[in-house]
Amino acid sequence: DLPWKLYIPPLQRPPGFQNFDYFHPTFLYESVWNLLVFGLLSALTVDATLAEMNQVYWQGAASLGLSRWGTILGIMLPAARLGVFTGIILGIGRALGETMLVLMVCGNVPQIPDTLFAPIRTLPANIALEMAFALGNHRSSLFVTGLLLLAVSLFLALLAEAIAEEKHIY
Numbered sequence: 001d002l003p004w005k006l007y008i009p010p011l012q013r014p015p016g017f018q019n020f021d022y023f024h025p026t027f028l029y030e031s032v033w034n035l036l037v038f039g040l041l042s043a044l045t046v047d048a049t050l051a052e053m054n055q056v057y058w059q060g061a062a063s064l065g066l067s068r069w070g071t072i073l074g075i076m077l078p079a080a081r082l083g084v085f086t087g088i089i090l091g092i093g094r095a096l097g098e099t100m101l102v103l104m105v106c107g108n109v110p111q112i113p114d115t116l117f118a119p120i121r122t123l124p125a126n127i128a129l130e131m132a133f134a135l136g137n138h139r140s141s142l143f144v145t146g147l148l149l150l151a152v153s154l155f156l157a158l159l160a161e162a163i164a165e166e167k168h169i170y
Contacts (some may be wrong), residue, residue: 027030033105037095043068045087049080086160093156096149 010018022104061071075086107119110126121129127142127149136143 017027033098036101037091037098040094041088041091045084045091046077046080049083049087050076053080082163082166086163089105089156089163091141091161093153094161096124098122100125100128103128103166 004089007021020079050072056162057079060072061075066074103125105123106122106125108121108125109119110121111118111121123145127146130138131142
């Protein structure tokens with residue numbers, strides 16, 4: 001039995017969850033966070049990658065009589081796939097470091113979740129909440145947590161840089 005319940009009408013329930021009447025609000029919060037991250041990834045990645053593409057692609061597609069969407073889907077996106085992939089990796093690194101939205105959205109419960117929809121507290125939120133009063137080993141463990149997040153972000157940035165070096169736009 002959930003202390004907080006979110007009723008979703010049967011017609012609006014996700015596929016595979018039609019038999020469930022109530023959902024934990026974390027389901028809603030995770031959906032909002034996913035929409036935020038997806039919007040960030042798609043807007044920044046595709047816009048930046050298409051903006052750096054050479055004008056020769058646009059002019060060649062126009063001379064062939066392709067429409068704007070035909071040019072984007074048939075020529076620009078396949079040519080920019082490495083840039084889009086690099087942007088997705090960097091967006092994942094950005095999402096890993098998100099603190100306050102995740103703190104408000106995911107329930108802020110410092111425990112290991114037992115189900116997919118259980119409330120959680122992420123590592124950046126844990127550092128932000130506990131650093132003010134941490135002493136001794138507790139403070140040291142928060143710094144180690146920060147180093148772990150830094151290592152993951154550095155790995156993602158280096159991976160994105162390695163992929164970006166393979167990209168050749170003529």
